Amino acid sequence: MEQAVLKKLRYSGLGERLTDPVIVHLMANALSNPDLLSLAAGFTDNAALPIDLVRQVVGEVAELPGGSECLQYGMNSGRPGLREAVIGLLSAYQGEQSIELDQDHVLISNGSQQSLYIATQVLCDPGDIVLVEKPSYFVYLEVLKGLGVRPVSIPTLADGRIDLDGLRTLIDRLSRNGDAGRIKALYMVTYHANPSSRCMPEDDKRNLGKLLQSLDFALPVIEDAAYRDLFFEKPFSARSILSLPEYADLPCLYAGTFTKPFATGMKVGYCCCPDKQLLGKMLNVKGQQDFGTANFTQAIIEKVINDGRYENFLREIRPHYGHKMQILHNALKEEGLAEMGWKWDVPAGGLLLWAEAPEGFDTRMGSPFYHACIDDGVLYVPGDYCFAEGSPFNYVRLSFGVLDEERLKEAAKRFVLSVRLACQNA
Amino acid sequence: MEQAVLKKLRYSGLGERLTDPVIVHLMANALSNPDLLSLAAGFTDNAALPIDLVRQVVGEVAELPGGSECLQYGMNSGRPGLREAVIGLLSAYQGEQSIELDQDHVLISNGSQQSLYIATQVLCDPGDIVLVEKPSYFVYLEVLKGLGVRPVSIPTLADGRIDLDGLRTLIDRLSRNGDAGRIKALYMVTYHANPSSRCMPEDDKRNLGKLLQSLDFALPVIEDAAYRDLFFEKPFSARSILSLPEYADLPCLYAGTFTKPFATGMKVGYCCCPDKQLLGKMLNVKGQQDFGTANFTQAIIEKVINDGRYENFLREIRPHYGHKMQILHNALKEEGLAEMGWKWDVPAGGLLLWAEAPEGFDTRMGSPFYHACIDDGVLYVPGDYCFAEGSPFNYVRLSFGVLDEERLKEAAKRFVLSVRLACQNA
Numbered sequence A, B: 001m002e003q004a005v006l007k008k009l010r011y012s013g014l015g016e017r018l019t020d021p022v023i024v025h026l027m028a029n030a031l032s033n034p035d036l037l038s039l040a041a042g043f044t045d046n047a048a049l050p051i052d053l054v055r056q057v058v059g060e061v062a063e064l065p066g067g068s069e070c071l072q073y074g075m076n077s078g079r080p081g082l083r084e085a086v087i088g089l090l091s092a093y094q095g096e097q098s099i100e101l102d103q104d105h106v107l108i109s110n111g112s113q114q115s116l117y118i119a120t121q122v123l124c125d126p127g128d129i130v131l132v133e134k135p136s137y138f139v140y141l142e143v144l145k146g147l148g149v150r151p152v153s154i155p156t157l158a159d160g161r162i163d164l165d166g167l168r169t170l171i172d173r174l175s176r177n178g179d180a181g182r183i184k185a186l187y188m189v190t191y192h193a194n195p196s197s198r199c200m201p202e203d204d205k206r207n208l209g210k211l212l213q214s215l216d217f218a219l220p221v222i223e224d225a226a227y228r229d230l231f232f233e234k235p236f237s238a239r240s241i242l243s244l245p246e247y248a249d250l251p252c253l254y255a256g257t258f259t260k261p262f263a264t265g266m267k268v269g270y271c272c273c274p275d276k277q278l279l280g281k282m283l284n285v286k287g288q289q290d291f292g293t294a295n296f297t298q299a300i301i302e303k304v305i306n307d308g309r310y311e312n313f314l315r316e317i318r319p320h321y322g323h324k325m326q327i328l329h330n331a332l333k334e335e336g337l338a339e340m341g342w343k344w345d346v347p348a349g350g351l352l353l354w355a356e357a358p359e360g361f362d363t364r365m366g367s368p369f370y371h372a373c374i375d376d377g378v379l380y381v382p383g384d385y386c387f388a389e390g391s392p393f394n395y396v397r398l399s400f401g402v403l404d405e406e407r408l409k410e411a412a413k414r415f416v417l418s419v420r421l422a423c424q425n426a
Helices: A002-006 A013-017 A022-031 A051-063 A067-071 A080-091 A111-123 A138-146 A164-176 A202-213 A276-289 A295-306 A309-334 A368-376 A405-425 B002-006 B013-017 B022-031 B051-063 B067-071 B080-091 B111-123 B138-146 B164-176 B202-213 B276-289 B295-306 B309-334 B368-376 B405-425
Strands: A106-109 A129-132 A150-153 A183-189 A221-224 A252-257 A269-272 A352-356 A395-399 B106-109 B129-132 B150-153 B183-189 B221-224 B252-257 B269-272 B352-356 B395-399
Touching: A013 A138, A013 B111, A022 A138, A051 A067, A051 A295, A051 A309, A051 B051, A051 B067, A067 A295, A067 B051, A080 A106, A080 A252, A080 A269, A080 A295, A106 A111, A106 A276, A111 A138, A111 A183, A111 A221, A111 A252, A111 A269, A111 A276, A111 B013, A111 B276, A129 A138, A129 A164, A138 A150, A138 B276, A164 A202, A276 B111, A276 B138, A295 A309, A295 B295, A309 A352, A309 A405, A368 A405, B013 B138, B022 B138, B051 B067, B051 B295, B051 B309, B067 B295, B080 B106, B080 B252, B080 B269, B080 B295, B106 B111, B106 B276, B111 B138, B111 B183, B111 B221, B111 B252, B111 B269, B111 B276, B129 B138, B129 B164, B138 B150, B164 B202, B295 B309, B309 B352, B309 B405, B368 B405
Parallel strands: A129 A150, A129 A183, A183 A221, A221 A252, B129 B150, B129 B183, B183 B221, B221 B252
Antiparallel strands: A106 A269, A252 A269, A352 A395, B106 B269, B252 B269, B352 B395
């Protein structure tokens, strides 16, 4: 018996590489103060979730002839009707009417997250490189870490845009080091990005495409458009890589979701990939992971899209989040954050506000400032998690998705107070 | 442009290893005959799916205070209430009252399939070995293939039970070849198994545990109990590995699901793992793949379990499938299959009937018999897919889940007719 207890369980390389995800640390810290107001979680607003609409739709689906079909297994790739609906939504964006996609280019996944994970599994071995933005989506950085893949940041210009000359220099440097063959994908969040809320201008996207075309290897591009539908006033004008001629010869993957804009609890996302071989390999992995996303939640979303109720819902929700963003933005301003040298862009969509503290201001988890915030009852995501190289340290990601108006104001007040105290102590 | 087209996309090792799943071949063959009756798909019966119950429950959930919560993100590990309910269901089985599990030992996944996939990722590197039964669940064999893991069959006795002496010899042989260190898990389907419909007697399970305890390494055991709740008359008496003292010191993982017994379209399964480190690593991967199974479908299942309506539903559904099994069994008998030397056990649960043809009878995909069945309008799963070593070739897996009574009879008729013709032509 004792001997048995001493036997050590051997994990795989992946098993050994894993460390607790950022969110676990955040939650553990949150638990230490039950009055904590969280600007950290990228949740949507419970008060704005479409529970009555969903109940109504489930009733309608149940009444259909053969209505129980939605409780049966569906296809591994997802419901044909939902895949058509995805194409319909995409081609409704200005400039994308002539998008060349059919059902067989679409995979329905458990949120867009699963599409990102599977694409990375299919494209990357441990030791490979994925080029990412600076900053990038921290959960995707964790995916890469888990799979043993090295994220390498694309250099940026002073205004935060991609530095194409810098990218070419970076690729040349990797080539000289013999690492060019290890670059397996470029990942970018192009609409109201997590965490920066930036949108990538179409010209930048096209110029990036030209640069990638000029490489002597086929570099897959993963465009994460999770927040594209969540603009506040009008859709961002840039077309997706699926419609831009500069990407026509590159292996492209466009990931989107109904989770964020409609209902996070549904966990239905998708990817579109005109490269049928690449998508076919992803479908094989999907078939092994779960052989299809829940048919029931897909059926609900298919129905609300086809009835126009999805678009109606979005029309209500967009100004709601726009208003919440304004609340947080105004509160930070009124409390005097800008006067202390902090800078942030006013987002035009999404759920996040990305703020830069003066250089040298340390926002990392475990920093005095981080602990002061917890003590004052407010939580944020330390910005260093969003950088492939783990720095700089002077950013925070603040979400205005969850908290109601009063709590958002209170959270902003607490946050700015912590900044002020930190400055006084420095 | 032309140059760009010629660039070859480089896949990962996993990407290169993937081949089309069995189900894709089956479906392609099915499409060639639209009148085909499928005994292949492991689907449940559309007519028996609980659509009215689900509609009612969604209405009730929506009426609850804070009812929209089910449309919000849930926890990565799953709803606490559902994890408690899982433990409640498990400990309701005879002999398992004192099962030592708490919420933190349970992970809710997209069907039990995702739990199997993630466990294998965490435990196995390419080139590693997983011991499997003979026959085993063919989708799991595909998981292993995709991850580059070698399935090795545990020897069986003439009556189909595990051959423990043979297993020890096998492990000794692997040790002599220097491969002992590569054995990373043992996977077994222990209740109304897919495909054999066998249940593993408790004595066999305990003796297996003793053997594994005697090894000088800690071998994780994955018990797949997907069909445990789907018995026809009474639950199979064996306790799970979670309750057996012989497994107390082994890393154990027990996978179950609500997908098969309740609604396949919900895709909610789970695993229980008393080894918190192992489960913790699995949770990390879960956090990267989708950070939580759809909260909405979990909430529905949690409610039907806690209200007792899940158990009521099972009480109705069990005799329904028992009856369908009898229809298929009787039809095969009446058509004269046994007289032609075919043998099968009468299942006591599950959705599958596993039949053995006389030696030398080739049931493989692409065999004359397989094509004759397609031509005659009936589809089955060739049994060789269920063997790690790809043989023997004289088995078929027949599902009685989907087809209604009349069609089941007709499918059996067509199947036996094809056998008869094959015997005459031989």
